[in-house]
Amino acid sequence: MAFRSAVITFPGSNCDRDMAVALEKVSGEACTRVWHGDSDLPEELDFIALPGGFSYGDYLRCGAIASRSPIMQAVIAAADKGVPVLGVCNGFQVLTESGLLPGALLRNSVIRFVCRDVTLKVENATSLFTSGYSAGQEISIPVAHHDGNYFADDATLDRLEGEGQVAFRYAEDINGSARAIAGVLNAKGNVLGMMPHPERAIEDTHGGSDGRALFESAIKGLIGA
Amino acid sequence: MKVRVHVSLKPGVLDPQGRAIHHSLEGLGFSGVNDVRAGRLFELDVEDGVSDEALDDMCKKLLANMVIENYRIEKVAA
Numbered sequence: 001m002a003f004r005s006a007v008i009t010f011p012g013s014n015c016d017r018d019m020a021v022a023l024e025k026v027s028g029e030a031c032t033r034v035w036h037g038d039s040d041l042p043e044e045l046d047f048i049a050l051p052g053g054f055s056y057g058d059y060l061r062c063g064a065i066a067s068r069s070p071i072m073q074a075v076i077a078a079a080d081k082g083v084p085v086l087g088v089c090n091g092f093q094v095l096t097e098s099g100l101l102p103g104a105l106l107r108n109s110v111i112r113f114v115c116r117d118v119t120l121k122v123e124n125a126t127s128l129f130t131s132g133y134s135a136g137q138e139i140s141i142p143v144a145h146h147d148g149n150y151f152a153d154d155a156t157l158d159r160l161e162g163e164g165q166v167a168f169r170y171a172e173d174i175n176g177s178a179r180a181i182a183g184v185l186n187a188k189g190n191v192l193g194m195m196p197h198p199e200r201a202i203e204d205t206h207g208g209s210d211g212r213a214l215f216e217s218a219i220k221g222l223i224g225a
Numbered sequence: 226m227k228v229r230v231h232v233s234l235k236p237g238v239l240d241p242q243g244r245a246i247h248h249s250l251e252g253l254g255f256s257g258v259n260d261v262r263a264g265r266l267f268e269l270d271v272e273d274g275v276s277d278e279a280l281d282d283m284c285k286k287l288l289a290n291m292v293i294e295n296y297r298i299e300k301v302a303a
Contacts, residue, residue: 104292107241
């Protein structure tokens, strides 16, 4: 059964190709590239990815302008219908700005741009995106961001933790994120936003392949095999 | 009509930029500054017919992120 995925490219996206390559390598199927100005997505998509980068030069707030672009209305509608959406780095910022995920990403508490491999702890190993990991497993995934400091009010954070919506946590504090949260799921579990870049760790030539299981989980969960 | 929209982080939201600016002021030898919070100022030139509700909507939908920010609309006399 075919796996139909799409990667959205905004002006200033720079991890869109990496994301498409990861999806293609893991699924063995071509990934459709969609431009931000389009108002329609390809039909019957199994998976949508919002890539990292600096959409619209991070003007106003990171992800703010992209989240109001024409294609995002289609992405929001698809997510509401249950289509899985993965947002990485700037893609995570677009998801919070669009309201598909709770909270916001603030400037790193350390002020500096953080660019290195970090250890993540898998908190929820039952979601579509994370079933290939085990709960509590530690994985190494690269991060590269200036605004990855996850913020939400205490009531929201309590709810996220109580409902199993925290997908990943940082093993050490790298950016000041509330409760060390690195990745968040929506209530239905079909939208995941995360600052670390799993698409940059899918084969050993990348220096590590701990991100591969995320794509394998999703593809397996969606089309079997 | 000129309208100024002041956007600031809500109380309690960490402001690393404000903290760095505060630190830098101290480094320059200015004393007596207790805290610095950084914000944004938008200056809009709008038609006189634009309603207060529309201005409010602009702030809520785009200019401010209501999860982390507050806004204040100020109409400037011509």
